[in-house]
Amino acid sequence: MLALLGGAPEVTAAHPHNDLCAFSPQDREIITAHLEAGGTTSYYGRDGELREFEDELAEFFGRRHCVAVNSGTNALHSAFFGIGLQPGDEVIVPTYTFLATVSPLFSLRAVPVLADCESDTGNIDPEDIRRHITPRTRAIVVTHQFGHPVEMDAVLDIAREHGLKVVEDASLAFGATYKDRRVGSLGHVAAFSLGSTKMVSGGQGGALVTDDPEVMERANLLGHFVRRSDTEVSSDFYRPFITTGYGHNYRMHALAVAMARGRLHRLDDLIAARHERLTRLSSGLSGNPFLAPPVTRPYVHRGQWGGYTATFDPEAAGVGIDTFVAALAAEGLEVAARGYHPLLHRAEFFRTADDGYYPGQPWHEKRLYDDGDLPRSEWHADRQIAFPIFLDEPVELVDAYARAVHKVAGHIEELRAAEAADSTAQ
Ligand SMILES: Cc1ncc(COP(=O)(O)O)c(C=O)c1O
Known part of the structure; x- marks a missing residue:
């Protein structure tokens, strides 16, 4: 008899069944080692283990630059700011995604244009992207929903035809591949969460990867202290603004760096x-x-x-x-x-x-x-x-x-x- 109607339940294991927020034994070891070695609480510059972690992430995705931040949401904000979105710019985004794929556009006053999905994978449908392009469209954001890569060949063709930037939200697809190419290395910039429910988790965290030095410099100025911008921002135009930056503190916590790096290695x-x-x-x-x-x-x-x-x-x-x-x-x-x-x-x-x-x-x-x-x-x-x-x-x-x-x-x-x-x- 069904448990709903008074029968015995099929699954009796204690809840929760899948506690993604729990520290693993390996996480504990790594955090303890960091503390016992007198590790820092915060990397103000692009220093120490943070630098090693970013270099490893950049190499993993085959990209020149990586900027780690304190959440996937802020990685997306940094990516959107990085590509220079402005108020009134239209950005085509999926409706079927986590809210943070889209919500950082609000503070830039860039206009999200929601697109339909493919009925089998749930991923944004390239044909529907086409239907939403207007003279004000500047970018396309894709989420590789639940790890299944978006049809990137079609998305990249559309972007090339119309001169649009592609931002990948790879938060659910770390390590995924599309036709033997690594997800996160396909668009202009990729952002991902290193948050608690993610495989490469620091509890809280995120990062962006890109080959574009301007995106990297703008991401540094948006969310990082002058000490980091001092070594990372060298272009004539942006260099004068390193003292104030552009207003946020998106630094990733040092323990989150250590934990996420340990998981990257596993x-x-x-x-x-x-x-x-x-x-x-x-x-x-x-x-x-x-x-x-x-x-x-x-x-x-x-x-x-x-x-x-x-x-x-x-x-x-x-x-x-x-x-x-x-x-x-x-x-x-x-x-x-x-x-x-x-x-x-x-x-x-x-x-x-x-x-x-x-x-x-x-x-x-x-x-x-x-x-x-x-x-x-x-x-x-x-x-x-x-x-x-x-x-x-x-x-x-x-x-x-x-x-x-x-x-x-x-x-x-x-x-x-x-x-x-x-x-x-x-
Ligand atoms: C697809 C997607 N994008 C962005 C985010 C935001 O990441 P965070 O929670 O680290 O800010 C998440 C988090 O679950 C996500 O699933």
Whole structure:
């Protein structure tokens, strides 16, 4: 019997099942070693382990420059500022992404133009990017959603044709490859999070990589102290401004540097552990009539695989996604309906011009959206069930998740009857 209807749950392991915010034993060792060696609390210049870490990241992505910062959000802000976006510039962005892919544009008053996604991968659809280009378009931002690389050949062709900059948000795709090219090395600049839920995590952190020295200098001036700008900013134009910089403190904490660097050194093992578990989950789910594992195209590798959603078929199941997820949750699974985050065009910020950013001054240039405006993203997101991104959990737990999904599917008639009785009672 389904646990939702009084039966025993399939998964009895204690929660949380996948605590991405926990320090690993290796993190503890690294942090302790830093403290015992009398390590610093903060790198004001591009010094010490920070320099080594940035050099390693630049080399990993095959880029000339890396600037580490204190979050992925601020890496994106630095990237957007770095490419010189100005008020009124239009930037084509996905609606199906984490909010920080887009929100740093607000403070630059650059106008986000939300684009639809491919219905299978959930990634921004190059054809929809084309439809949104206007004379004011300056850049395209892509998120390699849950590690699956965006169709970059098509995106880069569009960017070349129209003279646009491409910013990659590689936060969920560290180590991913597209046609044997590393994600994060494909656009003009790539930004990524080194935050708590990421594979190369410092708890908090982020970085950008680029070949463009102007982006690097502007990122330094935006978020770093004069001591760092003194060694990094040498161009005639920007050099005079190193004393004040451009106003923010985006320095990455020294312990976060040490921890993230340690994880970078263990990246292959971490990726292997996650792939073992998530491919096992996909095999376990295959053949389920109502829940299909994510699609991975043959010429990509998902790298860190920073999210796992499976596609629910409400028509075949004859129940809504909330009912199905409630049944899975009752079986002991940590799952969420409609993916990890809401679509951006459903957020209030994109529904009203009077957004409170500058009180009393509605932002009339901003694009506003309604339900139905980005139909494939709505179709896709409304069918996604988000799972934990298992890393070092026992594979038996992963197998138990797959079994629980099959159990719920096997009792679908009872679930339909329960849903119908519920709606009659309301
Ligand atoms: C795709 C994406 N972009 C940006 C960010 C922002 O990173 P942070 O939380 O480090 O600011 C995240 C964080 O989860 C993310 O998933």
